[in-house]
Amino acid sequence: MTSTSSPPRTIRIASRKSQLALVQTYWVRDQLQQQFPDHTFEVEMMSTQGDKILDVALSKIGDKGLFTKELEVGLLNKTADFAVHSLKDLPTRLPEGLMLGCVTERVDPADALVVAQQHKDKQLETLPPGTVVGTSSLRRLAQLRYHFPHLEFKDIRGNLNTRLAKLDNGEYDAIILAVAGLERLGMGDRIHQVIPAEISLHAVGQGALGIECREGDTEILSILQAISHPPTTARALAERAFLRELEGGCQVPIGVNTEITGQNLTLTGMVASLDGQRLIKDEVTGPASDAEQLGINLAHQLKEQGAQEILAEIFAQIER
Numbered sequence: 001m002t003s004t005s006s007p008p009r010t011i012r013i014a015s016r017k018s019q020l021a022l023v024q025t026y027w028v029r030d031q032l033q034q035q036f037p038d039h040t041f042e043v044e045m046m047s048t049q050g051d052k053i054l055d056v057a058l059s060k061i062g063d064k065g066l067f068t069k070e071l072e073v074g075l076l077n078k079t080a081d082f083a084v085h086s087l088k089d090l091p092t093r094l095p096e097g098l099m100l101g102c103v104t105e106r107v108d109p110a111d112a113l114v115v116a117q118q119h120k121d122k123q124l125e126t127l128p129p130g131t132v133v134g135t136s137s138l139r140r141l142a143q144l145r146y147h148f149p150h151l152e153f154k155d156i157r158g159n160l161n162t163r164l165a166k167l168d169n170g171e172y173d174a175i176i177l178a179v180a181g182l183e184r185l186g187m188g189d190r191i192h193q194v195i196p197a198e199i200s201l202h203a204v205g206q207g208a209l210g211i212e213c214r215e216g217d218t219e220i221l222s223i224l225q226a227i228s229h230p231p232t233t234a235r236a237l238a239e240r241a242f243l244r245e246l247e248g249g250c251q252v253p254i255g256v257n258t259e260i261t262g263q264n265l266t267l268t269g270m271v272a273s274l275d276g277q278r279l280i281k282d283e284v285t286g287p288a289s290d291a292e293q294l295g296i297n298l299a300h301q302l303k304e305q306g307a308q309e310i311l312a313e314i315f316a317q318i319e320r
């Protein structure tokens with residue numbers, strides 16, 4: 001039992017209303033309630049802009065904290081004390097007055113292939129030419145086009161259930177989703193193949209939860225320490241520094257992989273063109289305690305190798 005010196009109080013947790021968001025938020029609440037039985041943890045559900053426009057192509061909107069803004073307003077006006085996000089949806093630059101309070105232990109950050117019945121005997125590598133693969137992520141699109149130019153890619157929108165329904169009713173032969181989302185929603189049995197990192201590097205922060213709170217709120221920060229996971233935190237800091245330095249958002253074809261070996265962290269990163277014709281990939285290794293510097297270094301390495309041109313082309317195409 002973690003002891004707390006602060007007197008019992010009610011702590012309010014901001015969450016989006018989606019099924020995945022609530023599963024994640026309730027997990028955080030349950031962990032903290034167990035560790036701090038004298039406090040009361042309440043969940044405040046908030047709608048975000050992103051919830052209302054999920055059917056609009058996100059690639060046209062860019063990364064402006066679409067899924068986080070209303071929760072952040074709630075933190076700043078003290079309607080809530082901290083907010084639970086999929087770390088992947090949390091922009092790398094936070095509004096003034098807010099900070100990343102902690103990062104929880106990551107589940108598998110990989111992407112998953114989910115296939116229609118008639119393709120159950122195949123893997124990504126053996127899907128026939130013209131197979132229609134649904135994905136809304138430019139990162140997944142660019143990497144899969146690079147490796148499998150014979151496949152056909154089609155945009156897909158909506159929450160997890162909507163996407164699975166579109167696969168099941170024949171609109172797609174296969175779709176790509178995050179392993180983490182499927183598993184958290186108890187739909188891990190839909191995963192047909194976990195896509196290896198050699199084919200698709202995952203999104204920055206994928207599979208981890210990021211808890212955002214007010215800067216300098218020492219009481220909340222000390223409570224959040226109870227669910228912080230230091231190895232995931234080091235990986236997340238490296239990944240987020242890499243993305244920040246490239247000035248990419250969640251809608252830019254930037255992928256990463258991180259591994260911790262002893263005291264060292266290895267960060268692999270890639271930037272790809274939307275047509276999947278060019279893909280620049282490299283890695284850095286160094287002390288995990290220098291996580292952010294490693295991310296910055298890798299961003300510079302990729303820029304020197306041509307990532308700058310690819311990103312400039314993409315930024316010119318999408319509204320930012």
Ligand SMILES: NCc1[nH]cc(CCC(=O)O)c1CC(=O)O
Pocket residue numbers: 086087088089176177178179180181205206207208
């Ligand atoms: N972009 C939406 C999103 N944000 C977080 C997850 C779940 C996986 C995670 O926590 O990284 C998903 C779904 C997906 O990418 O398939």
